[in-house]
Amino acid sequence: MTVGFVMLVHTALDRAEQVARHWAENGCPVVIHVDKRVKSNDYQPFVESLADLDNVLFSKRHACEWGTWSLVAASQDASEVMLDRFANVQHVYLASGSCLPLRPVSDLKAYLAARPTTNFIESVTIEDVPWTVGGLDQERFTLRFPFSWKTQRRMFDNYVSFQRAIGYKRKIPEGLVPHLGSQWWCLSRQTLTAILRDKRRAAYDAYFKKVWIPDESYYQTLVRLYSTDVESRSLTLSKFDYQGKPHIFYDDHLQLLRRSDCFVARKIWPRADRLYDMFLGDGQNPMKGAEPNPGKIDRVFSKAVDRRVNGREGLYMQSRMPAEGQERGKTCAPYSVFEGFDDLFEDFDQWLTRTVGARVHGHLYAPEGAQFVGGQKVYAGALSNSPTLRDYDALGFLTALIWNTRGERQCFSHGPRDTQDISWLIATDPNAQISVISGAWMVTLFRSNLDFVTVRREAARLQKIEAEHLEILRSRHVKARIRIWTMADFIENRMEFLQTIIDEIGPRNVRRLTETPKMRDLTGFSKFLQDLKNKGMSPYLVGDFPTGTDSETAPRESKRPYLVK
Incomplete structure (x- = not known):
């Protein structure tokens, strides 16, 4: 038994090819979804670059946009290909084209083999942990969101205001308790099969198509229906700033990434040559038995967020000119x-x-x-x-x-x-x-x-x-x-x-x-x-x-x- 990787790719195809080859050559099947908006003269060379690997396949393409159902549909189609074509896959690991493995594949295989039924997915209820950024918590499940937040912002806001004004509320399908979490998961074959082949899937899909940012709630909610063996955490190191935007890792984050003991990290800068050479090379030392622990570097990120939001006492930077009365110290010294x-x-x-x-x-x-x-x-x-x-x-x-x-x-x-x-x-x-x-x-x-x-x-x-x-x-x-x-x-x-x-x-x-x-x-x-x-x-x-x-x-x-x- 092994682990298979589903990759959602839309940019930096050369790096995605490098990572996919690394996983495939280490015995892990890879199914890649490429955003339909990627031009054919870029897509075809990418497909041909991996044609020599029989355990790398491509799924049906969707035009993906942040916060919409298209991202879930892309992962569904790629996961179905993975389950249908690779019977020896025990876990399916969802990754992006900007992900980078931090530990040897053999280490990840051993870790998952010791936990054959465990699902690694961040999955928390809104009532218990109100961590969302963007102003919509419970409403993302009770209102309809047919418009894109990024490209149709005015229609998005107006339609939300209209639904609030008339008191509209959608009915959540019976038996579902909405959960939220990171979209980067690693699910067991049994649980993923149950989600994709449930006879009620059409009803669930229809409901989540109008949920805001469904890739952060679809699997996170449904996994609770089909498994009790859930570890509410991701094996992928993914850090976000106070605005909910992902941190990007550069070459000078090398030691920081090593300390995390995580198996995969995102989001890696495509030109971080040192990181790709180090972690995809043959000279890395396996961290046998090390438990992924991103908390070890949380202090660094907390300090970074504090510095970004509050700055230093008495320093007025162009990037964060404060509002009057919200300065962190008017001056820096007596x-x-x-x-x-x-x-x-x-x-x-x-x-x-x-x-x-x-x-x-x-x-x-x-x-x-x-x-x-x-x-x-x-x-x-x-x-x-x-x-x-x-x-x-x-x-x-x-x-x-x-x-x-x-x-x-x-x-x-x-x-x-x-x-x-x-x-x-x-x-x-x-x-x-x-x-x-x-x-x-x-x-x-x-x-x-x-x-x-x-x-x-x-x-x-x-x-x-x-x-x-x-x-x-x-x-x-x-x-x-x-x-x-x-x-x-x-x-x-x-x-x-x-x-x-x-x-x-x-x-x-x-x-x-x-x-x-x-x-x-x-x-x-x-x-x-x-x-x-x-x-x-x-x-x-x-x-x-x-x-x-x-x-x-x-x-x-x-x-x-x-x-x-």
Whole structure:
């Protein structure tokens, strides 16, 4: 007794010929169904290439289309030829033209000989395992599907909606309990004969012709009528992604396929020369007694699906641009944003670089362009300092910068003069550390030497922008680490506040600060603020700045910053 193979072929005929010859030369009859849509000038050479093998036959051809009855009809006709012409076949193994045997044929023969009545077919009820992909579970058995899902999609959808609207339901033939499973099976001769020669077959066939994707339910349902010796699993390794599409195996999957211990795998890339040479060659080592165990590589596929669906934190790929709010991490690494510090302190970026060793940029969102560290025009990952390119996707600019420089902490300045498009991104990003000295931009305006009318108008504009920005930073949706001080409060206790910031950036740096950045000359700043008030502009974001004091304010009672979580 031996095993016979039924092959459904529609493409890559050269590879199908290679696999069919391998099985036939190892004593296994092969019956091949070739899709009727394959042109005769391709079909005839394929038939002639196997003409020297008397245990290779061809069955009646059908024009096969995914999800339709034609696939079942093709397997029925080929199976009938197998049963009629090869009496020594004990099991019939359904395979496709893209299948590849992973173990010696002798190993498969011995395995099946030890289980002469066992049927290997995935067969599960919908109620117990709702694993289907495509939105139709029970309905695929109770509605009619005369139209192709792929080529007649509009008619398919409209007809389904119509049946739902009128409450139409088909009657399932008496005695049948619908089951689903992989279409790649290996059935015993006794069970397959019972299915194909049952006197009720015409009624069953008529019913399943209008079931959606019948090749995943016809044999899976009927096998339960004729056998109690069913192992609900396939001997063929066939993996699917989250969309229900089959994974394709390439040359670099060689070790993965070996680990599965499965007898056959699909779907193999036709140009995977290394796989075909290795598994169809004479040098492979039989895995005697090894139980097929695709679960051994399930972890790899689960990780692949997770990577495909969710991606990596902070990486936005062209293949999986996420919907807003469905990102897997807005950025990939911690970074710091300083608002108002370079307005209040001279050479703040140089001091911060010396203190924490991070990469400190200027204003990345300045109107005139991104101020990369060192004045570079192009930075990591070919990011340009062009404001036009940056603002085309302001959020993507920041996430790309953090991704391209992962492993090195990035710091940059921000303020009300800059593009504000990133406010919600940084506020809701757990990787962001945002430190704000509100109203500090007044110092730059104070030192600008502009006429007072222009200064008054600009101060009002910038204060409105910063107020809206601070409102976002205080939102209940905030996930960033945020500290906000008024300029007046920060000046009073700047050493402690700077120490807090530095400790958060570099927690391993436990030393106390011995120097602070040099504060800009604020002589006349109090009068400047009072002049603004006198002209009807209230610079409230600066805080309670001392009136009539032109020197640096002496530290008073220590005030703790408030933390927005």
